[in-house]
Every structure is written in structure tokens, then in C-alpha cells.
Amino acid sequence: MLRLLLKYKVWRHDKIHLLLGTRCLSILTSANSLQRPSYEIKDQNKVIDFTVLFSSCSDAASVKRLHALLVVSGKTQTIFVSTRLLNLYAHLGDLSSAYDTFSLMPFKDEYTWNSMISAYVRTGNFTKAMNCFHELTLTSQVQPDWYTFPLVLKACGNLIDGKKLHCWVFKLGFMWDVFIAASLIHMYCRFNAVAAAHYLFENMPFRDSASWNAVISGLCQNGNADEALSIAGEMRLEGMNLDPVTIASILPACVLVGKSLIGMLIHLYVIKHGLEFDLFVSNALINMYAKLGWLEHAQRVFYQMVVRDLVSWNSIISAFEQNNEPAFALLLYNGMQLHGLQPDLLTLVSLASITSQSGHCQNSRSVHGFITRRGWLMEDVIVGNAIVDMYAKLGIIDYARKAFEEIPFKDVISWNTLITCYSQNGFASEAIEIYCMMEAYTDITPNQGTWVSVLPAYSHLGALQQGMKIHGHVIKTHLHSDVFVGTCLVDMYGKCGRLDDAMSLFSEVPRGNSVPWNAIIACHGIHGHGEVALELFDKMLHDGVNPDNVTFLSLLSACSHSGFVGQGYRCFHMMREQYAIKPSLRHYGCMVDLLGRAGQLEKAYEVIKSMPMQPDVSVWGALLGACRIHGNIELGKFASDRLFELDSENVGYYVLLSNIYANVGKWEGVSDVRSLARDRGLKKTPGWSSIEVNNKVNVFYTGNKSHPKCEEIYKELGILTAKIKSLGYIPDSSFVLQDVEEDEKEHILTSHSERLAIAFGLISTVPRSNIRIFKNLRICGDCHNATKFISKVTEREIIVRDSNRFHHFKDGTCSCGDYW
DNA sequence: ATAGGGTTAG
Numbered sequence: 001m002l003r004l005l006l007k008y009k010v011w012r013h014d015k016i017h018l019l020l021g022t023r024c025l026s027i028l029t030s031a032n033s034l035q036r037p038s039y040e041i042k043d044q045n046k047v048i049d050f051t052v053l054f055s056s057c058s059d060a061a062s063v064k065r066l067h068a069l070l071v072v073s074g075k076t077q078t079i080f081v082s083t084r085l086l087n088l089y090a091h092l093g094d095l096s097s098a099y100d101t102f103s104l105m106p107f108k109d110e111y112t113w114n115s116m117i118s119a120y121v122r123t124g125n126f127t128k129a130m131n132c133f134h135e136l137t138l139t140s141q142v143q144p145d146w147y148t149f150p151l152v153l154k155a156c157g158n159l160i161d162g163k164k165l166h167c168w169v170f171k172l173g174f175m176w177d178v179f180i181a182a183s184l185i186h187m188y189c190r191f192n193a194v195a196a197a198h199y200l201f202e203n204m205p206f207r208d209s210a211s212w213n214a215v216i217s218g219l220c221q222n223g224n225a226d227e228a229l230s231i232a233g234e235m236r237l238e239g240m241n242l243d244p245v246t247i248a249s250i251l252p253a254c255v256l257v258g259k260s261l262i263g264m265l266i267h268l269y270v271i272k273h274g275l276e277f278d279l280f281v282s283n284a285l286i287n288m289y290a291k292l293g294w295l296e297h298a299q300r301v302f303y304q305m306v307v308r309d310l311v312s313w314n315s316i317i318s319a320f321e322q323n324n325e326p327a328f329a330l331l332l333y334n335g336m337q338l339h340g341l342q343p344d345l346l347t348l349v350s351l352a353s354i355t356s357q358s359g360h361c362q363n364s365r366s367v368h369g370f371i372t373r374r375g376w377l378m379e380d381v382i383v384g385n386a387i388v389d390m391y392a393k394l395g396i397i398d399y400a401r402k403a404f405e406e407i408p409f410k411d412v413i414s415w416n417t418l419i420t421c422y423s424q425n426g427f428a429s430e431a432i433e434i435y436c437m438m439e440a441y442t443d444i445t446p447n448q449g450t451w452v453s454v455l456p457a458y459s460h461l462g463a464l465q466q467g468m469k470i471h472g473h474v475i476k477t478h479l480h481s482d483v484f485v486g487t488c489l490v491d492m493y494g495k496c497g498r499l500d501d502a503m504s505l506f507s508e509v510p511r512g513n514s515v516p517w518n519a520i521i522a523c524h525g526i527h528g529h530g531e532v533a534l535e536l537f538d539k540m541l542h543d544g545v546n547p548d549n550v551t552f553l554s555l556l557s558a559c560s561h562s563g564f565v566g567q568g569y570r571c572f573h574m575m576r577e578q579y580a581i582k583p584s585l586r587h588y589g590c591m592v593d594l595l596g597r598a599g600q601l602e603k604a605y606e607v608i609k610s611m612p613m614q615p616d617v618s619v620w621g622a623l624l625g626a627c628r629i630h631g632n633i634e635l636g637k638f639a640s641d642r643l644f645e646l647d648s649e650n651v652g653y654y655v656l657l658s659n660i661y662a663n664v665g666k667w668e669g670v671s672d673v674r675s676l677a678r679d680r681g682l683k684k685t686p687g688w689s690s691i692e693v694n695n696k697v698n699v700f701y702t703g704n705k706s707h708p709k710c711e712e713i714y715k716e717l718g719i720l721t722a723k724i725k726s727l728g729y730i731p732d733s734s735f736v737l738q739d740v741e742e743d744e745k746e747h748i749l750t751s752h753s754e755r756l757a758i759a760f761g762l763i764s765t766v767p768r769s770n771i772r773i774f775k776n777l778r779i780c781g782d783c784h785n786a787t788k789f790i791s792k793v794t795e796r797e798i799i800v801r802d803s804n805r806f807h808h809f810k811d812g813t814c815s816c817g818d819y820w
Numbered sequence: 821a822t823a824g825g826g827t828t829a830g
Contacts, residue, residue, distance in 0.1 A: 080821070083821060083822080084821055087821065087822070090822095110822080111821060112822090114823075115821080117822090118822065118823075146823080147822050147823045148822090148823085149823090149824095150823050151823070151824090179823065179824045182825065184824095185825095186825065208824095209825080210824055211825080213824090213826075214824070214825050216825080217825055220826095243825095244826070245826045246826085247826085248826040249825075249826050250826095251827085252828095279827080280826050280827045281827080282827085283826095284827045284828095285827095286827085287827065287828065310828090311827055311828050312827085312828090314828050314829090315828050317828095318829075344828095346828055346829060349828095349829055350829085380829090383829095383830080384830085386830050387830095389830060411830095413830055414830085416830095417830070
């Protein structure tokens with residue numbers, strides 16, 4: 001063995017030293033395991049060149065074996081050996097072993113400290129890197145050197161201000177070192193301190209491509225793509241080529257600011273300069289095409305790659321996941337496993353989204369379990385947030401809440417995700433409660449995402465006064481001109497009945513994409529202002545904004561609420577022919593509604609028959625609703641049969657059918673429907689109405705008697721009913737499905753939630769002021785009729801927003817023209 | 821023996 005080692009010493013500069021080194025190590029360790037270690041090793045201490053052994057260790061197991069060997073031979077006492085070991089662990093990413101080695105060292109030199117800091121920076125532990133640096137400067141005799149600063153500056157760039165460090169670097173005279181200057185420049189660019197970066201950059205003795213890249217990547221990471229692109233232009237003017245690093249940092253920035261054309265040109269540059277086989281460049285290209293939704297291009301880049309790493313796989317998987325192709329994304333995930341790659345934290349983030357998109361609850365649980373077993377929840381919030389989001393999208397609120405509680409260090413996005421979970425699943429007041437908890441119990445500053453998640457909850461509840469408070473907070477955080485927040489505000493004012501305020505906010509929001517247009521068109525639609533909605537659409541086209549499927553949904557629904565059959569047809573046609581948008585179920589639902597309301601029931605049925613997919617409850621529901629308005633028993637029966645097949649438990653359809661029979665005096669039909677409903681033990685979505693008085697939302701359920709002003713409310717209702725009856729109001733009991741006596745039915749009608757809310761509004765507000773009611777379901781037909789009378793006798797304008805649209809009751813009429 | 825600029829995310 002000794003001879004072998006001696007031979008090896010001679011060959012150490014040969015290319016085969018790696019192979020031989022490994023062989024030496026295995027011989028040594030097997031000798032070690034023969035329980036004669038002390039003799040063997042003591043003898044060889046002078047001979048074995050450990051440097052060689054170090055360079056031969058490439059996997060965790062051999063490093064561990066070497067470590068053991070060194071401990072036994074007492075070698076770990078020397079700074080040189082332990083620092084080498086520390087570096088090996090750092091390269092393997094084994095931070096805890098690296099730290100153990102570091103902390104056990106009695107003496108440390110510059111190499112040791114730099115290696116430990118480098119281990120932290122490599123693994124993204126920037127705070128720990130800074131702490132280590134502070135320990136170095138405060139407690140040790142060692143001075144930071146010019147290997148230390150690039151590392152520390154990188155850590156700084158990811159944390160906070162680096163100005164103090166700059167002074168230090170300056171004082172120690174390191175600033176004019178090209179390496180360190182580049183690090184400083186990079187850090188300044190990340191903090192957008194362009195002047196300081198520029199000063200250093202201009203005064204550098206010479207500039208290699210890394211210095212240029214320091215500027216460009218710093219700007220890109222700051223989202224300043226325009227500046228970065230112009231610097232890249234200057235770089236080319238100085239005769240420098242864009243290298244793989246430049247391209248990998250500039251591509252994501254291009255996408256971020258919507259410069260997809262430049263991205264394409266860069267791809268051409270890549271091909272022309274033969275950079276297409278660079279791993280980082282290819283990965284960046286995949287991500288660019290993924291964000292643009294050009295999946296074929298992303299896939300082509302992926303398949304052309306010679307070497308693919310975990311980032312490549314993660315990128316292509318997330319490309320399909322983000323573009324709603326969960327099945328194919330899963331296929332790719334399997335492919336990745338076949339190639340022997342272990343998923344990491346980010347793979348699982350994509351996987352969580354994939355399982356929720358495909359609606360596999362069981363798989364979602366598995367993903368959760370996998371993450372928990374690996375302990376990844378402790379490593380990064382992003383994983384915990386992904387789990388909360390996954391359960392939220394599946395509608396499993398309890399699990400989402402539990403997953404949220406499990407996150408050790410929650411950030412804004414954790415809170416935003418939970419708020420969205422509640423508001424998207426129809427629990428608006430819970431969403432608001434979570435937002436209030438965040439404000440009250442944490443130091444977390446709400447961001448754009450917070451407003452986007454909580455504002456829809458206020459619009460959903462119709463809580464105008466509280467929503468306006470949020471508007472105040474939004475202005476304080478300077479986010480009112482953000483497209484998404486601005487659109488949520490437009491939506492909130494529109495849905496709370498303040499169409500004029502919605503309009504004036506709309507005029508202040510940037511209108512470059514369809515999002516704000518869709519919101520304002522939809523708002524006019526639910527208020528029954530079809531002609532304004534159409535005008536806005538023309539203006540949108542005139543401004544050069546491309547309509548999307550949501551735009552047409554808003555338009556079709558606006559047309560149907562205003563009875564614009566011809567215009568609706570025109571829009572439907574335009575969507576398919578001019579914009580090549582395939583109509584979805586909801587578009588068909590709108591068309592059926594449009595034709596049905598206008599009395600063209602046969603045509604509506606024709607539309608259903610022409611659908612390329614299976615009609616769902618919303619489509620048949622639209623037809624049934626239309627049959628009720630126009631008293632078509634035959635088609636109504638047909639539609640309700642389809643509905644009972646799809647959703648036999650929703651009471652609303654039974655009510656509509658019963659109402660159709662009642663309107664034409666077919667009482668046996670009414671009683672049939674009633675017994676059918678009773679036999680099936682129908683599930684009733686509890687109806688509730690709310691009214692906001694003095695900044696407080698009051699919620700009423702049908703027959704609710706728990707409100708503090710309950711007695712006064714029922715007294716007021718009694719008086720009102722008597723008054724409106726004298727004006728000609730006749731209760732229509734076909735809206736009551738319970739099998740009870742006639743006078744009991746009338747009592748049920750008068751205690752409907754919308755009427756309780758109206759009565760409460762009347763006694764709690766000043767005479768002649770408007771009353772705004774919100775109802776979670778569609779307003780009951782009898783209540784609609786009664787409210788018209790109430791608006792007349794009380795001389796009040798009553799605005800009811802139900803789940804479908806706005807009803808402005810004024811002087812005995814309603815804006816919806818009785819087609820509710 | 822240690823070092824600057826790069827790709828994926830809720």
C-alpha cells in the first residue's frame with residue numbers, strides 16, 4: 001500500500017489522480033475497518049498526502065469516511081485539514097456537518113472563516129453568512145481579506161443596506177480590486193443605487209464580461225429591464241459579446257416587463273452564437289416561453305437540451321402546470337423520476353398545484369405528507385404557502401387552515417393565500433376576519449396581493465363603508481394605481497351600487513390590458529346599463545386593448561340583462577370568428593339566458609343542442625328561469641328534469657318549477673313538485689341578506705329572531721304589509737315550498753331575509769335616504785313584487801343586489817323590468 | 821485550500 005501511495009505522489013498531477021485517489025481512500029478505509037487503525041495510520045502520516053485524498057472525495061459517503069479517518073489520526077487539529085474538510089461539506093451542501101467541523105476547530109484562519117461564509121452564501125443562508133462575518137470581525141484576531149468581501153457583499157445584496165460595508169471595503173483599500181468592485185456594483189444595482197454603481201463602473205481599471213454582467217444582473221434582479229437592456233447595448237458597442245450569464249439574467253427581466261419580442265430576438269442571438277447548449281440559457285428560455293404561454297417552444301428547447309438538470313425539469317413541469325395542463329405536467333414529473341432525479345422543494349410546489357388542478361384530493365394529501373416527512377416546511381415558507389393554496393383550490397378549507405397554522409414563519413403571502421381561500425370559497429366574512437387578525441396580531445405589512453384578496457370579500461358582502469376604509473389603506477400604501485388593486489376597487493364600488501365612483505376610479509387605472517375593462521363592463525351589466533357596457537366595449541377596441549373570454553362573458557351577460565338579443569348575438573359571433581375564442585359553458589349559459597329572457601325559448605334550446613360539451617346546471621338553470629318568466633310548462637319540466645339529474649338537492653330549481661305551475665293555475669303540479677322536494681330531503685342553501693348601517697354589516701336569515709332590534713323589525717313589517725296590501729299587493733305563495741297552511745306561507749314570505757333587512761333599514765336610517773340590501777341568492781319573486789310596493793309607500797329608493805344583478809326599486813317600479 | 825456576474829416559486 002505504501003508503495004502504491006508513493007507512486008501516486010509522483011502521478012498526482014496526472015489526469016488519472018482522481019481515480020487513483022479514490023482507490024487509495026478505499027484501501028485506507030478498509031485497512032481502518034480491520035481494527036488496526038492506529039498502527040497503520042501513524043505510520044503513514046508522513047507519507048499520505050491528504051490533499052490528494054481531499055480532491056478525490058466527490059460523494060457524501062466518501063467525505064464521511066475521510067472525516068472519520070482524519071479524526072482517528074488526530075489530523076483535525078490542524079487548520080489546513082479541517083478547513084479542507086469544511087469545504088468538502090460546503091460543496092456537498094451539507095451545512096450542518098460543515099458547521100460542526102467549523103465550530104470544533106480551536107484555531108481558525110482567514111481560509112476557515114471565508115470557507116464558512118461561502119458555505120452559507122452557497123446555500124442561500126444570507127443572514128447566517130452576515131452573522132458569521134460579524135463574528136469574524138468582532139471576536140477573532142483574523143482580518144477580512146479580499147476573498148471575504150465578494151461573499152459578504154452577495155449576502156448583503158440579498159438582505160438590507162450595504163453602505164456600511166462599502167465604507168469598510170473602501171477603508172481597507174479593496175475597492176479598486178476588480179473582483180470586489182464588481183460585487184459592489186452588483187449590490188448597488190440591486191438596491192437601485194444606480195449612481196454609485198455607475199461611478200465605480202466608470203472608474204474600474206478594466207472591465208471584463210463579469211463586470212458588465214454585475215451591472216446587468218443587478219438591474220434585472222431589481223426589475224429594471226429597460227436599463228439593463230440599454231447597458232447590454234453599450235456592452236455590445238464596446239465589442240463585447242453577450243455571454244451565457246448575460247442572457248440568463250436578462251431573459252426573465254424581458255418577460256417581466258412584457259418585452260416578449262426582445263426575448264425572441266435574444267433566442268435568435270443565442271442560436272447564432274452557439275449558446276443554445278448552455279444549461280442556464282436553455283433553462284431561462286424554457287421559463288420565458290412558459291411565462292408567455294408558448295408551450296410548444298418551451299418543449300422544443302427542453303427536448304433539444306443535451307444535459308438537463310433539476311432546474312430544467314422543474315421549469316418544464318411548472319411550464320405545463322402554470323398553463324393549466326396538469327396531466328402533461330404529471331407525465332413530465334414521471335419522466336424526471338425515470339431519469340433518476342430526486343424532486344426538490346420547488347418540484348413539490350408545482351406538484352401541489354398539479355394535484356389541486358386535477359382535483360385529486362388523495363394525491364394532494366400524499367404531496368402534503370411527502371413535504372412533511374422531508375421537513376421542508378421548516379426550510380422555506382413557499383412550500384407551506386403552496387400547501388395552503390392547494391387545499392384552498394380544492395375547497396377543503398379546514399385542511400387549508402390547518403396547513404396555515406403549521407407554517408413556522410408566516411409571511412404576507414401565507415396570509416394572503418388564506419384570505420383568498422376563504423373569499424374564493426364564498427366565506428367573505430371569514431376572509432375579512434383573517435385580514436383583521438393579520439392587521440391586529442402581526443407586524444406584516446399588507447401588499448398588493450392582500451388588497452386583491454380581501455377587496456372581493458367586501459364587494460361580495462356589499463359592505464361599502466368598510467370597503468371604503470380599505471380604499472384608504474390602499475391609498476396610504478400607494479397601490480391605488482396598480483391595475484389589479486384598481487380593478488378590485490372598481491369592482492367593489494360597482495358591486496356596492498356606486499357606479500359613478502366605479503367609473504371615476506376606472507378613469508384613473510392604467511387600462512393597457514383587458515382586466516379593468518372587464519370589470520367596468522360587468523358592473524354596468526349587473527346594473528342593467530347594457531348600452532353603456534357596449535359603448536365601453538367599443539372604446540376598449542378603439543384603445544387597442546384585446547378582449548378576452550372574460551370580456552365577452554361580461555358583455556353577453558350585460559346584453560342579457562338589458563334584453564339586447566341582436567347585440568348579444570353579434571358579440572357571440574365576434575368572439576368566435578374575430579378573436580377565435582372558444583365559448584365556454586358560461587358563455588353558452590349567457591346565450592341561453594339572453595334568448596330565454598327575450599322569450600325565444602326554442603332558439604335557446606337550439607343553442608343548448610348545438611353545444612360541443614355537456615350542458616351543466618347553469619345552462620339548464622338559465623333555460624328553466626326563462627321558462628318561468630314566459631310560462632312555458634313543457635320546456636320548463638324538461639329543463640328541470642335535466643337539472644334534477646345533475647343536482648337533485650338544490651331547492652332553487654324546485655321553487656322555479658313550482659312557480660311555473662302556480663302562475664298558470666296548475667295546482668296539482670305545484671303539489672307534485674312539493675312532495676318531490678320533500679321526498680328527496682332537499683338541501684337548502686340558507687338565504688341571507690345584509691345591510692350596512694353605521695359601518696356595521698347586519699346579516700339576516702329567513703325567520704331570524706336573534707337581532708337585537710327584532711321586535712321593532714317585525715312590528716314595522718306588520719305595518720308595511722298592511723299598507724302595501726291596501727295598494728294591491730297579493731302574496732304569491734308559490735314561492736314557498738314547505739307543505740304548510742296558506743296563512744303560514746304568507747308568514748314565511750314576510751319573514752324572508754330580504755324583507756327583514758329592508759324593515760331594519762327603514763327603522764335605522766333617516767327618511768328618504770336610499771336603502772342598499774345585499775342578498776346571497778336570487779331575490780324571491782314575491783319579495784321582488786312586495787319591494788316595489790314598499791318603495792312606493794315609503795318614498796324610498798331601495799337598491800337590492802342579488803347573486804345575479806342589481807334591482808333599483810323606485811316609486812313602485814324596478815329597473816330590471818320584472819325579468820329578475 | 822477560500823473568491824465576482826446566471827436559470828425555477830407560493
